[in-house]
Amino acid sequence: MRIKSPRVLALLLTGAVVLVGAGAPAWSQVGTVVSHQKLSDLAGNFTAVIDNADEFGGAVARLGDLDGKGPSVVALAVGTTGDDDGGPNRGAVYILFLDRTGNTLSYQKISNTAGGFTGVLENADDFGSSVAFLGDLDGAGPSVAALAVGTAGDDDGGLDRGAVYILFLKADGTVLSNQKISDTAGNFTAVIDSADELGGTCFGLGDLDGAGPSVAALAVGAIGDDDGGINRGCVYVLFLQSNGNVLSFQKISNTTGGFTATLDNADEFGSSVTGLGDLDGVGGSAGALAVGAIGDDDGGTDRGAVYVLFLNTTGIVAAHQKISDTAGNFTAPLLNLDELGGAVASLGKLDRNGAAVCALAVGAAGDDDGGPSHGAVYIMQLNSAGSVLSYQKISDTAGNFTGVLHDADEFGGALCAMGDINTGLDAAETTLVTGASFDDDGGPDRGAAWILFIEGTQPVDAGAPGAPRNMLGSASPNPFNPTTTIPFTMAETGWVEIHISNVQGRIVRELVLGRTGPGAHAVVWDGRDRAGNLVASGAYVYKLQVNQRSVAAPGKAVLLK
Numbered sequence: 187m188r189i190k191s192p193r194v195l196a197l198l199l200t201g202a203v204v205l206v207g208a209g210a211p212a213w214s215q216v217g218t219v220v221s222h223q224k225l226s227d228l229a230g231n232f233t234a235v236i237d238n239a240d241e242f243g244g245a246v247a248r249l250g251d252l253d254g255k256g257p258s259v260v261a262l263a264v265g266t267t268g269d270d271d272g273g274p275n276r277g278a279v280y281i282l283f284l285d286r287t288g289n290t291l292s293y294q295k296i297s298n299t300a301g302g303f304t305g306v307l308e309n310a311d312d313f314g315s316s317v318a319f320l321g322d323l324d325g326a327g328p329s330v331a332a333l334a335v336g337t338a339g340d341d342d343g344g345l346d347r348g349a350v351y352i353l354f355l356k357a358d359g360t361v362l363s364n365q366k367i368s369d370t371a372g373n374f375t376a377v378i379d380s381a382d383e384l385g386g387t388c389f390g391l392g393d394l395d396g397a398g399p400s401v402a403a404l405a406v407g408a409i410g411d412d413d414g415g416i417n418r419g420c421v422y423v424l425f426l427q428s429n430g431n432v433l434s435f436q437k438i439s440n441t442t443g444g445f446t447a448t449l450d451n452a453d454e455f456g457s458s459v460t461g462l463g464d465l466d467g468v469g470g471s472a473g474a475l476a477v478g479a480i481g482d483d484d485g486g487t488d489r490g491a492v493y494v495l496f497l498n499t500t501g502i503v504a505a506h507q508k509i510s511d512t513a514g515n516f517t518a519p520l521l522n523l524d525e526l527g528g529a530v531a532s533l534g535k536l537d538r539n540g541a542a543v544c545a546l547a548v549g550a551a552g553d554d555d556g557g558p559s560h561g562a563v564y565i566m567q568l569n570s571a572g573s574v575l576s577y578q579k580i581s582d583t584a585g586n587f588t589g590v591l592h593d594a595d596e597f598g599g600a601l602c603a604m605g606d607i608n609t610g611l612d613a614a615e616t617t618l619v620t621g622a623s624f625d626d627d628g629g630p631d632r633g634a635a636w637i638l639f640i641e642g643t644q645p646v647d648a649g650a651p652g653a654p655r656n657m658l659g660s661a662s663p664n665p666f667n668p669t670t671t672i673p674f675t676m677a678e679t680g681w682v683e684i685h686i687s688n689v690q691g692r693i694v695r696e697l698v699l700g701r702t703g704p705g706a707h708a709v710v711w712d713g714r715d716r717a718g719n720l721v722a723s724g725a726y727v728y729k730l731q732v733n734q735r736s737v738a739a740p741g742k743a744v745l746l747k
Contacts, residue, residue: 216537216643217545217565217578218586223288223637225264227628230637231290234280241268242280242633243621245336245387246602247317249281251685251693252331253357254716258283258291260607261359262619263333264635265314265600272298277313279335281359286608288617288637294359296335302361305351312339313351318388320352320402321699322716324428329354329362330716332430334404336385343369348384350406352430357716365430367406374432376422384408384422387478389459391423392681392701394472395499400425400433402700403501405475407456414440419455421477423501436501438477444503447493455479455493458601460530462494462544463701463733464679466570472499473679473701474572476546478527485511490526492548494572507572509548516574518564525552526564531601533565533616534680534733536642542567542575547618549598556582561597563620565640580638589636597622597636605731608639615642656680658730658741659708665744666713672697672741673708674730683731684709694721697728713745723747 223229225243227236236242245265252261262282269278278297282290298307307313316336323332333353340349349368353361365371369378378384387407394403404424411420420439424432440449449455458478465474475495482491491510495503511520520526529549536545546566553562562581566574582591591597600621607617618638625634659673672684684698694715711728715721722745729740 215578216641218641219580220639220641222587222589222639224589224634225290225637226625226634227632229627232282232293234293234295236628236632237270238629239268239631240266240633241623241631242266243635244600244623244633245314245316246600246619246621246635247319248602248604249319249331249333252359253283254694255692256283259286260284260604263317265317267312267314269297271300272307273309275310275312276307277311279314279317296361303364305364305366308341310339311337313337315386316388318390318404320390320404322696323402323430324354327428330357331355334388334390336388338383338386340368342371343378344380346381346383347378348382348386348408350385350388367432372431374435376435376437379412382408382410387456387458389461391461391473395425398499401428402426405459407459409454409456411439413442414449415451417452417454418449419453419479421456421459438503445506447506447508450483452481453479454481457528458530460532462532463681465544465572466496467678473497476530478530480525480528482510484513485520486522488523488525489520490524490550492527492530509574514573516577518577518579521554523552524550526550528599529601531603531618533603533618536615537567538643540567541569543570544568547601549601551596551599553581555584556591557593559594559596560591561595561599561622563598563601592626594624595622596624599623616640656732661728661741661743665746667746669710669712670743671708671710672728673706675706676702676704679703680732685729686711687727687729689725721745
């Protein structure tokens with residue numbers, strides 16, 4: 187379980203007075219908050235029993251439309267490392283099924299005693315330290331989705347070496363089966379030491395090696411790794427089989443993986459990680475990662491940093507760009523103990539008319555806007571080299587955020603992008619979830635998660651004639667029986683999702699879910715749903731999303747039996 191920063195405790199104990207600036211006025215600007223919904227022990231229709239020090243919201247991840255024909259539009263996984271099911275701080279994960287406004291329709295708890303999870307947890311394992319969506323990892327297997335769950339306090343092989351569980355989920359959020367990855371399990375052969383805390387963060391990278399033997403890659407942080415010095419940290423890129431076992435891995439640290447940056451003791455590289463897709467376009471990398479290092483001392487003590495890593499298909503770093511108080515053209519005034527990089531999330535191209543190729547949300551849980559460690563999030567517009575073109579801060583006093591934060595809430599301690607879940611309800615372009623695991627709704631440190639609907643811009647025109655675009659073609663044959671082919675064209679590499687929905691808008695099948703390169707592509711639908719059952723005759727809508735945004739008008743295909 188994380189401890190509140192010493193600075194916060196000192197201020198609270200001494201009764202230090204903090205002057206609060208005037209609230210920011212409302213305005214329309216890329217990266218600002220259009221509206222929000224809080225999820226906590228007292229808000230958002232979340233009716234689970236949360237106890238003191240549960241730290242709900244310490245990790246968050248989007249799971250897509252997990253329940254398919256069910257009533258929710260998206261599912262959200264939320265880590266709760268302080269949960270005591272079965273013993274103190276064994277941890278838990280909640281699967282929340284949300285409506286378009288971000289309120290909870292229903293939930294499923296996964297813990298030592300709930301949700302069908304059969305893994306063996308022990309006291310202080312901190313199950314739920316991180317969560318990551320892996321898509322339908324087992325393909326034609328029985329699960330509808332796989333969820334990676336970090337367990338940083340796991341003691342396989344030694345004290346606090348850490349672990350990751352791969353959970354194969356049913357549509358209701360319960361666990362069908364699981365595979366553990368640790369110092370002694372899951373065919374993971376790296377040398378893990380005590381206090382490495384493997385699994386403190388994780389993120390699914392899709393099929394990084396393309397035609398290679400793995401079905402998916404998972405980035406996993408271990409902030410206690412001592413390559414080059416004490417607690418310099420590292421990230422492992424794990425190439426997974428469909429059963430969740432590790433096929434191979436690449437370590438990225440101060441001494442391996444092609445990473446040439448200078449790390450110092452206690453930098454905690456690997457504090458957070460997210461995928462950025464093919465950020466450099468024609469630059470030749472297979473994909474980019476953003477990796478946080480909250481203990482970085484550029485400009486002062488623990489101000490934090492983020493590294494943008496350009497990877498090849500084997501997970502080796504081809505190049506990198508640092509973003510900190512003194513690097514990467516980031517001009518925000520950071521203070522000591524802000525801990526920039528404690529969480530990161532890619533928002534895709536948020537400003538459609540600007541020069542940036544990607545927007546990156548970066549948490550700074552120690553930020554003092556409004557009071558000690560109220561926390562903040564920076565929305566950074568990045569160029570193809572990973573440098574910052576501009577930024578927007580969201581905090582207790584900035585970015586049009588009107589939620590109420592308190593001392594030591596650590597807003598921004600966890601982040602995930604959800605796409606535009608409330609299309610048509612307001613002017614928001616995308617949805618960002620940010621954890622505040624020390625929120626006190628209902629009792630001390632019970633925790634919360636904020637659903638933020640974020641402002642973006644739409645393209646002003648379609649571009650020059652003949653310019654490459656992401657396009658969705660017409661299904662053929664149409665009507666069809668038993669199969670139809672759906673063509674699509676990609677202008678550049680991106681995270682692609684092609685969904686089949688019924689006319690009520692419920693997703694029945696994901697045909698594509700992963701990183702796809704530029705050029706012409708096609709996918710075949712066999713008229714079956716996620717479970718492999720033939721769907722009923724009728725009209726079905728197919729939709730293309732790139733980097734979690736709809737980029738083309740949906741099509742319609744009619745199945746006739």
